[in-house]
Amino acid sequence: MLHEDIEKVVFSEEQIQNRIAEMAKQITEDYKDAQEEIYCVAILKGAVMFYTDLVRRLELPVRFDFMIASSYGNGTSTTGSVKILKDLDYDIEGKHLIVIEDIIDSGTTMNYLNKYFKERKPKSVKLCSLLSKPSRRMVEVPIDYCGFEVPDEFLVGYGLDYAEVYRNLPYIGVLKPEIYADN
Numbered sequence: 400m401l402h403e404d405i406e407k408v409v410f411s412e413e414q415i416q417n418r419i420a421e422m423a424k425q426i427t428e429d430y431k432d433a434q435e436e437i438y439c440v441a442i443l444k445g446a447v448m449f450y451t452d453l454v455r456r457l458e459l460p461v462r463f464d465f466m467i468a469s470s471y472g473n474g475t476s477t478t479g480s481v482k483i484l485k486d487l488d489y490d491i492e493g494k495h496l497i498v499i500e501d502i503i504d505s506g507t508t509m510n511y512l513n514k515y516f517k518e519r520k521p522k523s524v525k526l527c528s529l530l531s532k533p534s535r536r537m538v539e540v541p542i543d544y545c546g547f548e549v550p551d552e553f554l555v556g557y558g559l560d561y562a563e564v565y566r567n568l569p570y571i572g573v574l575k576p577e578i579y580a581d582n
């Protein structure tokens with residue numbers, strides 16, 4: 400039903416948490432002299448776990464903001480069309496923005512959102528993603544802080560879903576092939 404559906408664990412809870420601690424240290428160092436507060440924007444739902452674990456380790460004054468963007472539906476490849484289901488709460492003009500994502504896969508979502516952010520004239524925008532799957536990239540997306548590069552496998556857990564399930568796993572893994580509806 401949950402753990403039983405996992406074929407293999409790709410990153411354990413401990414590996415994820417250790418890497419997040421390193422990333423948070425780096426970000427804290429990079430922004431320590433920033434005069435203004437930092438706007439940390441989670442791209443939900445996938446980024447929920449990573450966001451909350453990362454921001455609590457940042458030793459910086461940050462503001463929370465959330466966008467909800469969706470493009471995968473119930474499948475394992477992008478539909479190519481990104482829907483914004485919730486917009487930012489704040490006006491980001493002149494602000495430092497750190498965009499926090501769970502995964503950059505084809506790059507479609509972040510390519511779309513990058514244009515959207517730039518139109519709103521922030522002072523700076525950096526992208527922080529726990530995972531990157533470079534072999535699937537359809538459009539180039541520069542990642543400023545990347546947790547792990549992953550091979551071409553559909554991953555679940557730690558925020559990542561298949562058909563909205565498995566987000567609550569504390570680790571990241573690959574499902575057994577028989578779980579996929581299109582098999």
Ligand SMILES: O=P(O)(O)OC[C@H]1O[C@H](OP(=O)(O)OP(=O)(O)O)[C@H](O)[C@@H]1O
Pocket residue numbers: 442443444445446468469470471472477500501502503504505506507508509559560
């Ligand atoms: O680089 P891409 O190919 O665009 O894939 C990455 C995006 O796909 C996932 O979101 P999804 O649309 O599944 O929504 P979710 O966050 O609610 O799961 C993930 O959280 C990223 O936002």
Ligand code: HPA
Pocket residue numbers: 471502504505552553554555559560561
């Ligand atoms: O590998 C993935 N797993 C879950 N959601 C995703 N969205 C893009 N890539 C993935």
Ligand SMILES: [Mg+2]
Pocket residue numbers: 445471559560
């Ligand atoms: Mg998803």
